[in-house]
Amino acid sequence: MKEHVIEIKNLHFSYEEQPVLDGINLVLDRGQFLGLVGPNGSGKSTLIKCVLGMLKPERGEIRLFGQPVRHARLGGRIGYVSQKANSFNLGFPATVKEVVASGLYGQLGLLRRMGRLEWKKVDQAIAKVGLSAFRDRNIGKLSGGQQQRAFIARALVADPDLLILDEPTVGVDAKSTEQFYALLTELHRHHGLTLLLVTHDIGVLSTSVDQVACLNKRLFFHGDPDEFAQREQEILTQAYGHDIQIVSHHHH
Amino acid sequence: MFDLLIQYEWMRNALYAGVIIGFISPLVGVYLVVRRLSLIADALAHVTLSGVAAGLLMQKEVAWFQGVNPLYTGMFFSLAGSMFVEKVRSLYRSYQELAIPILLSGGIGLGVVLISAADGFNVDIAGYLFGSILAVDEGELTLIAGIGILVVLFFLFFYKEMFALSFDEEHAVLTGISRKIINLLFMLVVALVIAASIRVVGILLVSALMTIPVAASLQFTNSFRQTLIWSVVFSQLAVFSGLFAAYYLDWASGGTIVLVSVAILLLILAVKRIVRIFRRNPVS
CATH class of the missing domain: 3.40.50.300 (P-loop containing nucleotide triphosphate hydrolases)
Incomplete structure (x- = not known):
């Protein structure tokens, strides 16, 4: 079953x-x-x-x-990409990598910081959605479709x-x-x-x-x-x- | 300048206070700006003014209060004000900026009434309004250093959570980050930073160090980390020039700090423009 x-x-x-x-x-x-x-x-x-x-x-x-x-x-088992994801503050100073990493923060808990393993997961999630060439770009400067992919990567990074x-x-x-x-x-x-x-x-x-x-x-x-x-x-x-x-x- | 440092304790105090404020102000400032809350700093500064006035009044009226620095009552009012901000923000979900005019005018109103009730003070209230970095004493430096440590600890613990909440509050909450507690702690941190920076830039100019260096960094940074680092760099530059101007030229330190910050911002805008023109018409 x-x-x-x-x-x-x-x-x-x-x-x-x-x-x-x-x-x-x-x-x-x-x-x-x-x-x-x-x-x-x-x-x-x-x-x-x-x-x-x-x-x-x-x-x-x-x-x-x-x-x-x-x-x-x-986190853990469920990833979510909301309707509002593409209405974020376009001037926000954050790279694709930083945004995707934030998908892990809840799971990491209060005192643990991003380690090598976590950054590897971030890179993998970015690769999965085909944004590797854009990882260090500012998220607000990407196209709407690329931003959407970045949000998928943020949802995927915790491996749901x-x-x-x-x-x-x-x-x-x-x-x-x-x-x-x-x-x-x-x-x-x-x-x-x-x-x-x-x-x-x-x-x-x-x-x-x-x-x-x-x-x-x-x-x-x-x-x-x-x-x-x-x-x-x-x-x-x-x-x-x-x-x-x-x-x-x-x-x- | 270095021989001055060795010679005069007040110069050392001023320098240490400036470095600490120049570090923590833009740090909280970055978060305020990206969350579109930059005016909250101004509102809380005005509440701090009423606290300082209350402290001065008590010094005059109550014997026991004589030894208490009015910065402490200012800080207390500012902390109370920051909790009020969170309350108003949750009461008016769709008018979140409403807390700002309420606190701003309420703070000034109370401050003015307290000052008039005291029938004037024999302390220079302008020092609180516009800052006087050279007048920072040992006790105030201790207060500023203590607040500096608390702020650094806050960001060591909550850097991740603050980033996630600032970028996308709904998603952050869904990933299990506790919005209420962290937002409240952050507002308390803002209140502390304001109380600490009054001596250096003054109540009326407190938001300058929190916002102008950030505005300058936002012009060219891509990442959040870069924005934090450059904001601190610009703010330190401004604080040092303010200190220098106050000592050698006898200019108002607070005003100089603000003007240098604005000059940095204008310079960056100009450089950006020149770079753009050159890119469009490359010199062959």
Whole structure:
């Protein structure tokens, strides 16, 4: 039997009496790549925050690697690239290396400093995302796509088993977005990483992921991408409401 | 200058105080600037002024207080003010800069009222407002050195955590770094540095050493480490010139320190510009 990396049972969450998540059940097994889609305000980010322990669910249960989620705690087994990652202070004086190293700080603990082993991990993570030539560059001076890679490296440096990405390609140009998905596919196929990608880009679902979940307060679909492609119009009409024009550009 | 050092204790005190302040001010300054909190230093400095005024008033009214340096009451007010900053920041999540005008005007208001209540002091209040590095005495040097050690210890322990929190607070918290405790400790450290630097640059100019050397470094540094190092270098340069000017030219030390910092910044901007022009039209 495959290990359940994420297990969500009957999850409910509301903001000021407004239900945002209504009875979500979802399981993600080790080695899977799940694409989570849904319209704006569908509760995608809320779901991620519950999974990360930043928000406490009203009802229901979330288990990560079989353990119930209590506190927010990354490092170790979970890596996270947030939506806000590319809206950081562009004038911040830090190199790619320094930013990636900060992914290890929580794990290192208060009194331990970066040693040779830690810097080696930093170099490896930077190499994995193909930024070795840019390690000593200022992060604010890189392109949006390169910055996104640097944040992936920061998430990867602690060697997680699960990588969660919340709309990581917002504001990144089309070509970089494509390279970005290629990187995710590579991490998934060759490094066996379990991935949860929140996106509004339906096109990516047919090429990269092996599981699709469609969310709008409730889960409207959870299955493989082929089935999703066949029933795409029906599912999206249900989840997004009628009359909504679905913009779906496919990546090749 | 070296024979002066050997000869006069006050010159030694001034030099040591300057070196310590020139080191710790830009250190906390870098973090304040990158977190867009540079004005907090000014606000806390004004609160420190009311503390100093309270100290002077007590010296006048309470016999027991006569031996207490008003810098200590200033420091106490500044520490209380820094905790208030954190409180206001958490009360108004989307108006975090609101703490600054509240403290700034509150501090000055209280200071002015205390000064008027005392019906003037026989100490020169201008020395606190604009700094007087040559007047640093043994007791004050001890205070400054003690604060210097605390600040260095803070950054030895929390360099990593402070970097992570400054760059990306949400991510830092998710990796298990305790935001509340470290932010509070940092604000306390800022308050201490302000109290310590009053003698050297003065309340009205305290934020200069914390921000101008950092502004100059940010023009050309790539990494956080470089920014820290260059900020300290520029700040030391400014402090030494201030000391020199105060002694040989009888200029105000605080003002000179600020002017030299600004001159360094302008020089760097000019050099950057020249380099850019040369790159565009290379001389063949």
